[in-house]
Amino acid sequence: xxxxxxxxxxxxxxxxxxxxxxxxxxxxxxxxxxxxxxxxxxxxxxxxxxxxxxxxxxxxxxxxxxxxxxxxxxxxxxxxxxxxxxxxxxxxxxxxxxxxxxxxxxxxxxxxxxxxxxxxxxxxxxxxxxxxxxxxxxxxxxxxxxxxxxxxxxxxxxxxxxxxxxxxxxxxxxxxxxxxxxxxxxxxxxxxxxxxxxxxxxxxxxxxxxxxxxxxxxxxxxxxxxxxxxxxxxxxxxxxxxxxxxxxxxxxxxx
Amino acid sequence: xxxxxxxxxxxxxxxxxxxxxxxxxxxxxxxxxxxxxxxxxxxxxxxxxxxxxxxxxxxxxxxxxxxxxxxxxxxxxxxxxxxxxxxxxxxxxxxxxxxxxxxxxxxxxxxxxxxxxxxxxxxxxxxxxxxxxxxxxxxxxxxxxxxxxxxxxxxxxxxxxxxxxxxxxxxxxxxxxxxxxxxxxxxxxxxxxxxxxxxxxxxxxxxxxxxxxxxxxxxxxxxxxxxxxxxxxxxxxxxxxxxxxxxxxxxxxxxxxxxxxxxxxxxxxxxxxxxxxxxxxxxxxxxxxxxxxxxxxxxxxxxxxxxxxxxxxxxxxxxxxxxxxxxxxxxxxxxxxxxxxxxxxxxxxxxxxxxxxxxxxxxxxxxxxxxxxxxxxxxxxxxxxxxxxxxx
Numbered sequence: 001x002x003x004x005x006x007x008x009x010x011x012x013x014x015x016x017x018x019x020x021x022x023x024x025x026x027x028x029x030x031x032x033x034x035x036x037x038x039x040x041x042x043x044x045x046x047x048x049x050x051x052x053x054x055x056x057x058x059x060x061x062x063x064x065x066x067x068x069x070x071x072x073x074x075x076x077x078x079x080x081x082x083x084x085x086x087x088x089x090x091x092x093x094x095x096x097x098x099x100x101x102x103x104x105x106x107x108x109x110x111x112x113x114x115x116x117x118x119x120x121x122x123x124x125x126x127x128x129x130x131x132x133x134x135x136x137x138x139x140x141x142x143x144x145x146x147x148x149x150x151x152x153x154x155x156x157x158x159x160x161x162x163x164x165x166x167x168x169x170x171x172x173x174x175x176x177x178x179x180x181x182x183x184x185x186x187x188x189x190x191x192x193x194x195x196x197x198x199x200x201x202x203x204x205x206x207x208x209x210x211x212x213x214x215x216x217x218x219x220x221x222x223x224x225x226x227x228x229x230x231x232x233x234x235x236x237x238x239x240x241x242x243x244x245x246x247x248x249x250x251x252x253x254x255x
Numbered sequence: 256x257x258x259x260x261x262x263x264x265x266x267x268x269x270x271x272x273x274x275x276x277x278x279x280x281x282x283x284x285x286x287x288x289x290x291x292x293x294x295x296x297x298x299x300x301x302x303x304x305x306x307x308x309x310x311x312x313x314x315x316x317x318x319x320x321x322x323x324x325x326x327x328x329x330x331x332x333x334x335x336x337x338x339x340x341x342x343x344x345x346x347x348x349x350x351x352x353x354x355x356x357x358x359x360x361x362x363x364x365x366x367x368x369x370x371x372x373x374x375x376x377x378x379x380x381x382x383x384x385x386x387x388x389x390x391x392x393x394x395x396x397x398x399x400x401x402x403x404x405x406x407x408x409x410x411x412x413x414x415x416x417x418x419x420x421x422x423x424x425x426x427x428x429x430x431x432x433x434x435x436x437x438x439x440x441x442x443x444x445x446x447x448x449x450x451x452x453x454x455x456x457x458x459x460x461x462x463x464x465x466x467x468x469x470x471x472x473x474x475x476x477x478x479x480x481x482x483x484x485x486x487x488x489x490x491x492x493x494x495x496x497x498x499x500x501x502x503x504x505x506x507x508x509x510x511x512x513x514x515x516x517x518x519x520x521x522x523x524x525x526x527x528x529x530x531x532x533x534x535x536x537x538x539x540x541x542x543x544x545x546x547x548x549x550x551x552x553x554x555x556x557x558x559x560x561x562x563x564x565x566x567x568x569x570x571x572x573x574x575x576x577x578x579x580x581x582x583x584x585x586x587x588x589x590x591x592x593x594x595x596x597x598x599x600x601x602x603x604x605x606x607x608x609x610x611x612x613x614x615x616x617x618x619x620x621x622x623x624x625x626x627x628x629x630x631x632x633x634x635x636x637x638x639x640x641x642x643x644x645x646x647x
Contacts, residue, residue, distance in 0.1 A: 052419065055435070179436060
């Protein structure tokens with residue numbers, strides 16, 4: 001069973017996906033964050049694996065990543081934290097990060113840990129397609145894990161189709177040409193881009209991410225896709241002193 | 256041809272294109288077009304025109320008499336320090352700005368460490384009338400003030416990189432982020448043989464003018480077109496790549512790369528990647544990388560702002576791995592002493608990056624041999640560091 005595929009079977013619209021950086025604000029907050037997101041009925045959870053040089057990320061995720069690394073977060077710690085996560089939630093969980101920490105951890109060991117923890121998918125935006133095919137594809141297919149790829153306004157139609165053919169789960173539509181955490185209300189070009197992608201009738205559902213920051217942008221994104229991802233702005237709203245309260249408050253503002 | 260990049264962008268195990276989708280179309284555009292553009296006669300003609308009339312090439316191959324006497328070898332200096340703007344960096348920026356023009360780009364961004372690449376980029380942007388944004392680590396802005404002001408005089412917008420160690424690696428991160436935010440009209444002029452394919456190959460090609468001239472110049476003075484040793488400093492490795500280029504397949508030539516050991520390879524203040532690095536992925540390529548056991552990139556250190564990069568270009572990682580090239584590392588003090596020695600013996604104050612290449616004579620068996628050192632840059636920008644170091 002793949003929780004991501006099931007989710008999209010059951011729910012077609014307004015899928016809310018929340019991204020947070022593991023190990024932020026404090027090293028052991030991951031479980032509390034996931035638990036609260038579960039109680040708030042969030043649809044999807046993306047856990048960011050912090051990296052020292054996150055070139056696709058804006059200041060908020062740069063900062064949360066730095067703090068998380070300084071707090072002692074690494075993949076061993078994260079997988080230990082997630083070992084019993086399925087006792088807490090059945091929400092689909094995706095790991096997202098950059099290649100290097102995963103490469104150092106070891107691809108095979110990493111995949112085994114994903115399976116041991118019953119996680120559902122992976123996003124590694126800087127992993128080339130060839131490497132994915134060699135290192136991940138066969139085991140991901142066999143174990144029914146999702147490998148999620150990004151597309152942007154500049155991704156060519158041929159490439160989008162190739163990505164669609166090789167993906168399962170959903171396609172991560174980056175809302176504009178930008179790093180994470182830039183607020184935006186969608187302009188004409190972006191809406192054209194969303195419409196263009198929708199007219200391609202891809203086999204995978206689509207979720208829009210980057211620049212989704214509040215109820216308005218979430219709802220607007222949902223008009224053009226199956227749902228949206230909020231990352232930077234969620235992270236910004238986290239209050240170290242009352243984590244679960246700040247999460248509840250934030251999700252109420254969106255849903 | 257075993258040291259050339261393959262059709263997937265790899266040098267052996269190293270290289271490739273590890274970039275997020277947001278950069279894919281830009282990199283793909285470059286990958287598909289760069290060879291067609293740079294191999295055109297008209298491109299070559301224009302490139303050579305600017306190298307000759309503007310940069311001042313060919314740079315002399317100078318026989319260093321007193322240095323040769325001291326080390327009992329025939330030591331030649333390839334005088335890249337005499338290039339316009341004071342270092343080899345401009346060979347690459349001339350090439351890339353012509354390429355950017357051919358791709359109809361309007362704006363240029365670049366990263367810089369010591370400021371030499373930033374100045375070389377600001378210079379060609381002024382020359383071609385293009386907008387220029389340079390990212391420079393805040394720490395480097397402090398230690399390379401004259402170069403910051405040179406860039407500003409040339410009309411560049413110098414922006415501080417405030418994250419991480421606030422040096423070259425972080426400036427590169429910021430430049431990549433800028434490119435993600437501005438993919439359509441902007442070309443990123445990477446300053447070294449690093450980054451995703453095709454950058455390492457492209458930059459090496461533009462810098463290969465150094466070894467191309469060397470073949471001709473050596474032939475004239477030594478009646479043979481190759482030396483016994485070529486020595487160059489290595490941060491990312493562009494000057495080394497340029498002077499090694501035409502000799503990679505000639506096994507009679509000992510190729511020596513010199514890395515910055517900072518305060519020593521056993522301290523945590525070093526930038527000697529081949530000694531301290533493991534295979535990893537940073538800034539778009541798989542290469543040797545200084546990192547901790549969790550894959551977080553280590554903050555490098557060197558007295559020279561141009562060498563404190565936590566990786567080396569994938570070509571160098573391959574040359575190291577295949578043992579084609581020997582990589583030595585020297586500490587801050589050794590490099591500074593070598594810089595003073597060159598000043599006193601030959602009347603040339605080298606850039607501190609370059610000074611590293613002059614501090615390995617005693618570590619090599621060069622007696623009676625023909626040795627060429629790439630004098631990649633001059634030391635004007637480093638006066639403050641020399642003064643602060645003070646032991647002269």
